[in-house]
Amino acid sequence: MAKMRKRMVALSAVAAMTAAVLAACGGGSDNPPSGGSTGDGEASAKGGTLQYLQHFPFESTDPQRIYYGVELANFRRTLYRSLVAFPFDNDPDVANTPVPDLATDTGTSTEGGKVWSFTLKDGIKWEDGSDITCEDFKYGASRAFADDVLTGGAGFYIKGYLDIPADPKGGSMYKGPYRGDGQELFDKAVTCDGKTITYNFNKPWPDFPLSVASLMATDPYKESIDKGDRSKWVVMSNGPYKVDGGTWDVNKGATFVRNENYDPATDSPDLLRQANPDQINYELYTAPEPILDRLVADAGDDKNAVTAARIPPAYFSQIEGPVADRTATVESPYTNYLVPNQKTLTDPKVRQALAIATNVDGYIKAEGGEKAGVPAESIINPGLPGYTEQEMFSGSNEGDPDAAKALLEEAGVDLPYPIKYTYGQSETQDKTAAILKEGWEKAGFQVTLDPLADTYYDVINQPDKDSDVVWAGWGADWPSAMTVLPPLFDSRQNFATDANGNVTNLGQDYGYYQSDEFESLVDQAATAPDIDTQNDLLTQADTVLANDVAYIPLDTSTFYWLYGSGITNFMTDAASSSYPDLGPIGVTQ
């Protein structure tokens, strides 16, 4: 179980960091939350103070630099509104459909999805009382191009889509608002006409509103307060709360108080933000254990506490009786998978044997059992459109060593067949590795385990690594498989090459996978006229991946939450990436 524990104690955050860093938001689950959930958005009493116990520091509170799923979900409900947003709802179809937020509708597209326009509502204001203008939105989007100053975030999507020519020397011709080169190109790509903002893209982007709702790259930003990197922890809110003092403390958190310049009449409180507590206290820890100790004890103010720290297996035995009534188990948008190295495991039969021998049930048990994950049959999360159970992986989840051995013999390789399994070291991952190793060895592999510390992702993206299988985790950036398959397996957008055309870095295509068939399907999907056709093409592309064993799915992570007894309307839905949703939440006073 990825514990999202901070680096220092464990050097084991790698597994957790995947989910947190790479996979941001969106996605959904087809299991409505069970356990302590109290249903859809019934109104809670206003007032009181919510304690939010957080077990790792955020990367920034600048909207254009946020990419942690939990931070996107929480800040969307409290501080940062955007053109459209996902409503809280237990039905993933509803929660995955954006509704208007700062805009009057969910956007209109022309030219087959290449041009998108939104009109802003009247009376929308920043926390300092000034109006949120179209120019603020435009300025926010321009900050995606200043990725040399504003590191992190998810601006690369809008940067890649906006119709601005590429610089032959690398990057875009527009160098961002701080350097200003190519400003006229950006002014043509994003235009303001009164309260209407128009985005011009270089290719169709049929699911652009989903990206707006999920990520914060297109959020408005007030140019007058922008100090570049020095604005990293500044919060200029436009939501129902503001940060007391205006800055977030990376090691301590902050206190959210009511924003008196927020007008609920411009919002849809019953869909997006009930904003029940008068105050939200963020408190930072470096590990989940002290948080869970407090939540189990449920004393004093902790009765009104929630956390994004999942319950680690060591605590399972304490979660019984009345404590168990305060829990929720929900399938998350995050999928864990293995990547066979196509350069070393060149024989498809060997890769198939590896997939068949993989003991997914044992893997899940080593993570913490059914409260830690459920078997996955595809890299596409079951909550996403385009998901289908891939035949290649649909067999027994315990692994079938005999069938795998037969395949290895058919392949005519010498047994035992040596392989090296590389994973990010943590106590949990050491256990799952032991289980995977045992299953593979029964099938005739000889496994060397290669646990890596902090440098994990810097090693597995190297083209000349000698690992045969690596571990990885991913969650969609918004509810579309377009944010799953191309970012992970399209060699054209992942590989970096040197002047001689040699591949120097694999990006996220850790297995050195290159397939013309897959890439042409992705191209067709990218330019598909509508979302349904796009999803069909992506399902086909996923089948190509599965048949090539470009990946071996392990499990969909399960989030197992514990919250205080005073919490009302506890919800974990697709809109909040299965984290506790701050939209409907309330506290007992």
Place this chain on the structure above:
Amino acid sequence: MTVTPANQLEERTPDPKGAGPTAITSNSPTALAFARFRKDKKSWVALVVVVVYISAGIAAPFLVMFGVLDPQTANQDLLNANTLPAGDFWGISWTHPLGVEPGVGRDVLSRIWLGITYSLAVSLAAAFIAVFVGVALGIIAGFAGGWTDAIIGRVIDLVLAFPQTLLLLAAAPVGLAILTEQLHVPDGALAQGMFVVLVLGLFGWTGTARLIRGQVLSLREREFVDAARLFGASRRRIWFKELLPNLWAPVLVTFTLYMPAFISAEAALAYLGVSVRPPTPTLGNVLKDSIQYASGDFLYFFAPAFMIALIVVSFNLLGDGLRDALDPKGDR
């Protein structure tokens, strides 16, 4: 400790305090020390524990070879739905006397037992390096004096001033790369183990060097050394035949006190992820996982911590006992 050269021992009147009731017989300092040690019950217990640990450590690899201990096989069927050991008393049984590991179900006793082997091997090797380097440099510095002494003294200061733990964490990847790529040590547990041994050894010798230097400074002015010099003894003879025999007591004591320090250092390093890595079950690796289970699986939490505490305390008591026996007038 004795500073009397061996050839004068016979003539010397025994110290009545240490000689016991029959003051007539002449006892060697070794015999006197042994007599003192024999009366120290606490140290005897510590010695027994240490001997048991060392025998267990030597036996473990053979027990694994013959299948008596099995630190790797998973038994997930012995776990309950919370993936903790099923059954009462933390899942202990005849086949798994200390229960099984949560999540995977590997035998805890086997993992701890084999962990003792790894921990003792690492600390023993590191202690040998530390004592060897320390004694060699201590004798050279103490005997040569002058510039040599000054340079060695500054080197000691430099090593002591190094932020060891930080350096270890930062230098681990580099150190490992040098071992595997330049020196062609096979990647994996062996290289990681060698790295820890080298680092502990090469940073741990300073205490011994200072102690030995001090001893040598006083010894080299003694009459028997002067006599040897007058007879034209070579420097090597003076070092090995005149000085070293008078140094074995402090060397033995420091060696015994290095062991517990290195055992706990290894466990701490394993916790920080720079020692021998899993799946090799060192005591530190087992402990790192087990400390999460203080409430969930108490036996699994308690056993490895207790094993480390016991061996560390025993070695410390043994070292103290030896020092008391060999140097009754010495300060604690």
